[in-house]
Amino acid sequence: MTRTGRVLTVATATLAIVMSTHATSASAQAPAAADIATGQTLYVTVGCATCHGPNGQGTAAAPRLAGSADALPAFLAYVRDPALGMPAQGVQVVSDEGLTAIYAFLHSPLASEPGQATDAAPAGNAETGAMLFRRDGCYQCHANEAQGGANGPRIGPDPIPFARFSRYVRNPTGSMPPYSDKVLSDQGMADIHAFLRARTRPPAIDTIPLLAP
Numbered sequence: 001m002t003r004t005g006r007v008l009t010v011a012t013a014t015l016a017i018v019m020s021t022h023a024t025s026a027s028a029q030a031p032a033a034a035d036i037a038t039g040q041t042l043y044v045t046v047g048c049a050t051c052h053g054p055n056g057q058g059t060a061a062a063p064r065l066a067g068s069a070d071a072l073p074a075f076l077a078y079v080r081d082p083a084l085g086m087p088a089q090g091v092q093v094v095s096d097e098g099l100t101a102i103y104a105f106l107h108s109p110l111a112s113e114p115g116q117a118t119d120a121a122p123a124g125n126a127e128t129g130a131m132l133f134r135r136d137g138c139y140q141c142h143a144n145e146a147q148g149g150a151n152g153p154r155i156g157p158d159p160i161p162f163a164r165f166s167r168y169v170r171n172p173t174g175s176m177p178p179y180s181d182k183v184l185s186d187q188g189m190a191d192i193h194a195f196l197r198a199r200t201r202p203p204a205i206d207t208i209p210l211l212a213p
């Protein structure tokens with residue numbers, strides 16, 4: 001290794017230690033009320049609220065942030081270099097101090113409580129959902145009543161919570177094709193979710209005469 005290379009490596013390592021020490025001490029301290037208020041203001045003015053909802057409760061467009069399990073360093077890293085759908089928020093838009101305040105707000109009682117009824121699906125029409133389920137071909141893999149088959153798993157009558165459902169259908173991770181909002185609108189997504197919730201539960205085995213013990 002060249003001398004410059006070695007100096008650079010040492011410098012980078014030192015920087016990493018300084019940064020991680022800084023992050024740990026920041027997350028270990030209980031945030032002051034002033035930070036929380038600043039965080040709430042920034043959360044709205046920087047624009048996080050537009051996608052993640054005014055109290056961090058999540059929307060059809062972006063997941064819930066309130067009370068997230070991410071530690072502060074992971075939170076900072078994500079916002080600077082997000083995966084998938086979120087635009088990166090650089091230091092020119094919001095400083096590390098600003099993000100730390102936003103993080104404090106999201107973990108304060110001002111943001112919506114974890115587990116609050118914010119995972120509720122937006123209102124949907126099950127009949128429209130049934131039509132879309134056919135039109136968009138979901139039935140081809142998940143079967144007519146969403147009961148699943150050789151090409152896709154059962155997805156009704158208890159579909160995964162709406163925010164995750166919507167993210168999955170927009171960006172599936174396996175062999176399922178993705179559905180953009182040009183093909184399936186957010187409202188259509190809510191309609192399909194309503195259709196899936198309305199599917200009848202399969203009968204318990206012992207109520208089927210042929211299968212009863």
Ligand code: HEC
Binds near residue numbers: 061064068075086102
């Ligand atoms: C234009 C819409 C948009 C804006 C503005 C936006 N986000 Fe996001 N954000 C998203 C989407 C969409 C995702 C989910 C991406 C994915 O599925 O990986 C996301 C994911 C995240 C995650 C990861 C959450 C998780 O559970 O995976 C964090 C943290 C986050 N955003 C923080 C912020 C903060 C803080 C701001 C403001 C500085 C912000 N976002 C602004 C759309 C947005």
Ligand code: HEC
Binds near residue numbers: 136176184
């Ligand atoms: C070509 C076959 C195919 C089509 C069409 C399809 N899916 Fe899927 N889907 C799958 C498969 C296979 C999986 C299992 C995971 C994977 O491979 O992506 C899946 C998984 C899912 C999951 C995640 C289930 C869970 O419990 O995690 C949801 C939600 C879902 N599909 C909804 C839909 C909806 C809504 C439509 C129509 C808009 C649709 N799928 C169309 C094949 C399909």
